[in-house]
Amino acid sequence: MSACPSAVETPALLPVLGSDVTVPLVTGGEVTYAALDYAASAPALRRVWDDVAAYAPYYGSVHRGAGYLSQLSTDLFESSRKEVAAFLGCREDDQVVFTRSTTDSLNLLAAALPTGTEVFVFETEHHASLLPWERREDTRATYLSAPRSPREAVETLEKALAGRDGGGPALVCVTGASNVTGELWPVRELAGAAHAHGARIVLDAAQLAPHHPVDIAEADVDWVAFSGHKLYAPFGAGVLAGRADWLREASPYLAGGGASRKVARRDDGGVDVEWHTTAARHEAGSPNVIGVYAIASACKALSEAGFDGLVARERQLIAKVREGLAEVPEVRLLSLFGDDAPRVGVLSFVVDGWNSSHFAAALSAEYGIGVRDGLFCAHPLLRTLLDSEPDEPGECGAPEAAPGERALNAIRVSFGAGTPDEHVERFVRAVKELVRDGARWDYRTEDGRCVPVS
Ligand code: PMP
Numbered sequence: 001m002s003a004c005p006s007a008v009e010t011p012a013l014l015p016v017l018g019s020d021v022t023v024p025l026v027t028g029g030e031v032t033y034a035a036l037d038y039a040a041s042a043p044a045l046r047r048v049w050d051d052v053a054a055y056a057p058y059y060g061s062v063h064r065g066a067g068y069l070s071q072l073s074t075d076l077f078e079s080s081r082k083e084v085a086a087f088l089g090c091r092e093d094d095q096v097v098f099t100r101s102t103t104d105s106l107n108l109l110a111a112a113l114p115t116g117t118e119v120f121v122f123e124t125e126h127h128a129s130l131l132p133w134e135r136r137e138d139t140r141a142t143y144l145s146a147p148r149s150p151r152e153a154v155e156t157l158e159k160a161l162a163g164r165d166g167g168g169p170a171l172v173c174v175t176g177a178s179n180v181t182g183e184l185w186p187v188r189e190l191a192g193a194a195h196a197h198g199a200r201i202v203l204d205a206a207q208l209a210p211h212h213p214v215d216i217a218e219a220d221v222d223w224v225a226f227s228g229h230k231l232y233a234p235f236g237a238g239v240l241a242g243r244a245d246w247l248r249e250a251s252p253y254l255a256g257g258g259a260s261r262k263v264a265r266r267d268d269g270g271v272d273v274e275w276h277t278t279a280a281r282h283e284a285g286s287p288n289v290i291g292v293y294a295i296a297s298a299c300k301a302l303s304e305a306g307f308d309g310l311v312a313r314e315r316q317l318i319a320k321v322r323e324g325l326a327e328v329p330e331v332r333l334l335s336l337f338g339d340d341a342p343r344v345g346v347l348s349f350v351v352d353g354w355n356s357s358h359f360a361a362a363l364s365a366e367y368g369i370g371v372r373d374g375l376f377c378a379h380p381l382l383r384t385l386l387d388s389e390p391d392e393p394g395e396c397g398a399p400e401a402a403p404g405e406r407a408l409n410a411i412r413v414s415f416g417a418g419t420p421d422e423h424v425e426r427f428v429r430a431v432k433e434l435v436r437d438g439a440r441w442d443y444r445t446e447d448g449r450c451v452p453v454s
Helices: 048-059 067-088 102-112 150-163 187-197 243-247 288-306 307-324 355-367 378-388 421-437
Strands: 020-023 030-032 095-099 118-122 140-143 170-175 200-204 224-229 236-242 260-265 271-275 332-335 347-351 372-374 410-412 443-446 448-451
Touching: 048 067, 048 150, 048 288, 048 332, 067 095, 067 140, 067 236, 067 332, 095 187, 095 243, 102 200, 118 150, 118 347, 118 448, 140 150, 140 271, 150 170, 150 187, 187 200, 260 421, 288 307, 307 355, 307 421, 347 355, 355 372, 355 410, 355 421, 355 448, 378 421
Parallel strands: 118 140, 118 170, 170 200, 200 224
Antiparallel strands: 020 030, 095 236, 224 236, 260 271, 332 347, 347 410, 372 410, 443 448
16 A cells, blocks of 8 residues: 655755865865855756757747748747746736846836836835836836835835825835845735735746746736746846736837837938837847746746745755754844744844854855855845945954944855755854854955955
8 A cells, every 4th residue: 555645745856057066175175065045046957957958959040030940949939938928827918028137127127117107116125126216217216114024014015005196107016035034025915005006016036936936917916027047047038027018018128120020211311110019029139049948947847846845845944044043142144024934045144243254255165155245235125134334344354243233244045946955054064163163264355355365
């Protein structure tokens, strides 16, 4: 008789490139690299790499050739669009526009806003979500203060939307998961508030999509943006998916071939252009078919692996890190919504008596662990979390914050579907040893970075 299967099978690790790469330690010897900076860029899934390698000999121009390989590449490009639409649960009339990244996607949407649009964005956003909205004279941005709970986020937004004048177009921009704290934002509730007040909403899913299913219809958002390089597909493509109307009515993001359907000289010497009304309108130039196919391959791989299992495993890793760090009183985890708030595998912290760059440099040089230190392109959020004026780190090796003092920047550890337990276990052990024994090497500042003295 076979055993009863558990509700969620313990998933295997998804194989990624680089898992057997070794790096030298400053203290001697080599160790396999522990890539714990997934929030910046995740390693490529082996499956993505294999798919790209299998396609590469057949590479050809997209939408631009009569040859067999051009047609094959065009089909691949357009079927990738369908794959991404399915991954995001797009509605029938949504458009999937391929871009370079989340930053590019949000700038495209900002450029496509109807005249007079008022944008509402929390000051806690990543700069890619925070900054694109003030670049036009004919749109306006309102920055909302940092909420200290998901409920406060919804209340703050509702209050701001209720106070807006007139019934003109409005857009809310919100992150799904913070790139600093990893905390999940109440996207569905924020979407409900936005729509109740006649506003639209765009979800910055750069940190959410690699960790959680994102369903545009179920989340009830109007657009979703994400980047391939955080979704295990680091080939330079990104996505903006959602409502077609504003995109169709806007000027093309870039003017050029591919976006134009018909171009003719005018009698007065100028040119008349008829632009596409499909996603091609905003995809001028030869598209990045490899990047796009890589994203589609990653979407397929994640869907087939199943998010239930991926989320369950990631929760185990998060618990390991949190429990380990909780045993070190000098470590303070950064959080907006409270330590127990649901989050993805992204955690930031400061260490009493340590300069964050020094700490991150020692994790790399002495343990072969890659994390990130700094302000994570979210300066206003860091200002709130650290209760200090974020700044460049001080001289390397000099304690930045004595016990009880405020740190100037932070350390971030992040992981995902390709992270073995050993990487987070090594990380926790390294934090404990560094805090207890100090660094075993000397470090100096070079070009603003902390590096081991050679
Ligand atoms: N939004 C969030 C939440 C992010 O974490 C990032 C990248 N750190 C971005 C947007 C920008 O992504 P990209 O650099 O791929 O444009």
